[in-house]
Amino acid sequence: MNKSSINSKELQILLIFYSAAGIFTISVLVAIVSILPLYKQLKINEESNLQSALRTRTLAVEEFISRAKGIATQIASRTQARLELEAYNRNQNNRASAVSNITRYLSDALNRSEDVVGISRFDRDNQLIVQLGLPIPQKFWNFSTQNSQNSHISNPIRLNNQSYIIVSQAIFNSNQQQQGTDLVLFKTEDLEKIITDYTGLGQTGEIFLGTFQNQQVKLFLSSINQANTLSEPIIKALEKTVVIQESGLTLIKPKFWNYGQIIAFEPLSKVNWGLVIKIDRQELYASVNRQLITIAILIVIFSFLGAGGMILLLRPLAGQVIIQTDELEEQLKEKNRTLHELNNAQEKLLLEIKERKQAENLLRESEAKLREQKQELQQTLTELQQTQAQMI
Numbered sequence: 001m002n003k004s005s006i007n008s009k010e011l012q013i014l015l016i017f018y019s020a021a022g023i024f025t026i027s028v029l030v031a032i033v034s035i036l037p038l039y040k041q042l043k044i045n046e047e048s049n050l051q052s053a054l055r056t057r058t059l060a061v062e063e064f065i066s067r068a069k070g071i072a073t074q075i076a077s078r079t080q081a082r083l084e085l086e087a088y089n090r091n092q093n094n095r096a097s098a099v100s101n102i103t104r105y106l107s108d109a110l111n112r113s114e115d116v117v118g119i120s121r122f123d124r125d126n127q128l129i130v131q132l133g134l135p136i137p138q139k140f141w142n143f144s145t146q147n148s149q150n151s152h153i154s155n156p157i158r159l160n161n162q163s164y165i166i167v168s169q170a171i172f173n174s175n176q177q178q179q180g181t182d183l184v185l186f187k188t189e190d191l192e193k194i195i196t197d198y199t200g201l202g203q204t205g206e207i208f209l210g211t212f213q214n215q216q217v218k219l220f221l222s223s224i225n226q227a228n229t230l231s232e233p234i235i236k237a238l239e240k241t242v243v244i245q246e247s248g249l250t251l252i253k254p255k256f257w258n259y260g261q262i263i264a265f266e267p268l269s270k271v272n273w274g275l276v277i278k279i280d281r282q283e284l285y286a287s288v289n290r291q292l293i294t295i296a297i298l299i300v301i302f303s304f305l306g307a308g309g310m311i312l313l314l315r316p317l318a319g320q321v322i323i324q325t326d327e328l329e330e331q332l333k334e335k336n337r338t339l340h341e342l343n344n345a346q347e348k349l350l351l352e353i354k355e356r357k358q359a360e361n362l363l364r365e366s367e368a369k370l371r372e373q374k375q376e377l378q379q380t381l382t383e384l385q386q387t388q389a390q391m392i
Contacts, residue, residue, distance in 0.1 A: 016311050019311075020307040020308075020311050021307075023303075023306060023307050024303045024304070024306070024307045027299070027302070027303040027306060027307075028299065028300075028303055031295075031296075031299040031303075035292065035295060035296075035299075039288065039292055042288040042291065042292075043285055043288055046284050046285055046287070046288055047249055047262065047264075047284075049200065050249075050262065050264050050277065050279065050284060051249065051264050051266075053199070053200045053201065053264075053277065054264045054265075054266050054275060054277045055266065057194055057195075057197070057207065057275060057277075058266050058268060058275050060194045061191065061194055061209070061268055061273075061275060062268055062269060062270050064190055064191050064194065065153055065268070065270045065271055066270060067115075068115065068153065068165065068167050068184075068186045069151040069153070069167060069169075069270075071113055071115065071116060071167075071184065071186075072151055072167035072168075072169040072182060072184040073151060073169055074109075075106070075109045075116075075119065075169070075182055075184060076169040076170070076171045076182045077171075078105055078109065080101070080105055081101075081102055081105035081106060081109075081121075082171055082173065082179065084098045084101040084102045084105070085098070085102060085121070085123070085129075085171060085179050085180050086173055086179055088102070088123060088129060089123055089124055089179055089180070099129060099130060102121060102129060102130050103130050103132065106119050106121060106130055106132050107132055110132050110133050114187075115186050115187050115190070116133070116184055116185070116186060117133050117134045117164065117185050117186070117187055118131070118132065118133035118134035118135060118136055118184070118185030119131075119132045119133060119182060119183070119184050119185070120132075120135070120136050120141075120182070120183040120184075120185075121171075121180060121181075121182050121183075122143070122180050122181045122182075122183070123179070123180045124178060124179055124180050126141075126143050126181065129180070133185065134159065134164075134185055136166060136183055136185055137159070140154065140157055140166055141183060142154060142166065142168050142183070143168065143181055144168065146170065146178065146181075147170065147178055148170055149170065149172070151167050151168065151169045152167070152168040152169075153165060153166075153167055153270070153271045154166040154167075154168070155211060155213075155218065155220060155273075156188055156191075156220040156221065162187070163187075163188040163191075163192065163220075163221070164185050164186060164187060164188060165185075165186050165188055165191075166183055166184070166185055166186075167183070167184045167186060168181060168182070168183055169181065169182045169184065188221075191209075191221065192221060195207045195209055195221040195222070195223055196223050198223065201277065201279055202279065202283045202284075202286075203283065204279055204280040204283045205223075205277060205278070205279040205283075206222065206223050206224045206277070206278045206279070207221075207222065207223040207275070207276070207277050208221075208222050208223075208230075208234055208238065208275070208276040208277075208278070209221040209222070209273060209274075209275055209276075210238045210242075210273065210274060210276075211238070211242050211272055211273050211274065212238060212239050212242035212243055212274070217230065217234075217235045217238045217239060219238075220273070233250060233252050233261070233263050233278075234263065234276055234278060236250075237250060237263050237265035237274070237276045238265070238274045238276055240265060240274075241265050241266060241267040241268075241273075241274025241275070241276070242267065242272055242273065242274045245267045246265075246267070247265060247266040247267060248264075248265065249262060249263065249264050250262070250263040250264075250265070251281070252281075254281070259280050259281055259282040260280070260281040260282075261278055261279065261280055261281060262278070262279055262280075262281050262284055263276060263277070263278045264276070264277045265277075
């Protein structure tokens with residue numbers, strides 16, 4: 001009886017344990033299958049946020065360029081200064097008055113804009129007439145806008161350890177005849193603020209602004225790196241933006257010493273430049289990983305709670321099942337004992353019947369022998385009587 005109760009207890013424990021383990025395992029598997037698509041979607045959202053951050057900065061750079069072109073166009077289209085330039089081109093002997101008036105008008109334009117630090121005006125023969133503010137070295141003079149209404153933006157240049165861009169704008173009269181060219185020098189402080197803005201890029205985000213010139217990448221501005229430390233993926237991304245005018249994402253596989261990187265790149269529509277953002281994958285997906293860890297912890301907690309609840313529910317039920325099993329087992333044993341007793345009684349009865357049959361057989365044999373002996377005795381008596389009769 002003691003052994004039976006121990007087996008029942010072990011059975012109860014095993015039943016509860018395997019039921020709880022099965023429920024916990026199924027809960028975890030269902031959670032994993034449900035979380036994987038969510039995890040992929042969250043990663044896609046983070047990549048979209050990175051592209052949105054890149055797009056925001058691209059629009060800001062393009063706005064800066066548009067503003068610079070607009071200012072250069074306004075300076076070139078000033079009516080009084082343009083008329084004085086026409087007079088300068090017509091009168092080659094007495095130009096002092098025209099130069100003085102042009103200087104006065106351009107000085108006013110220079111003072112009106114904080115971004116403009118220098119203006120150089122040239123005649124229709126590309127000869128310098130007036131140079132105001134910070135002078136532009138001759139090696140940076142560019143007259144590629146000859147006979148073109150479009151402005152031209154130069155690549156950023158360095159003057160006195162400061163970065164500037166030059167906007168070249170042709171000047172036309174009312175008959176659409178070119179009268180000269182303005183080279184307007186702009187500060188790039190606003191452009192540098194855009195490139196060094198780390199909003200949404202965390203600790204490892206870097207921004208690169210550059211172009212592809214003479215079969216090599218030329219870096220203008222960078223939030224951290226210098227041109228001589230550009231990695232191969234950054235160079236390829238800048239090349240794609242400028243040469244192919246392609247935008248997109250590049251995933252850099254992790255190596256032993258880093259976690260891998262994601263590079264987003266996009267070309268600028270108004271100039272032949274490219275903008276690139278690089279960030280570590282671990283940091284980009286940090287919020288996703290935190291959410292995943294939180295969800296995983298909650299799933300484990302709820303799975304344990306569910307398993308615990310099932311244990312509380314199964315424990316009394318399992319106890320009742322075990323009790324009923326014990327009762328059925330006891331009834332089965334009792335019936336087996338009864339059946340065994342019946343079998344023994346049947347065997348005894350069969351043995352008794354067999355013994356009686358044997359006794360009956362022996363009795364019949366004895367009766368047969370007695371009849372034979374009686375017949376023999378009767379015959380002997382008859383013979384004896386006959387003998388006696390003869391003797392008499």
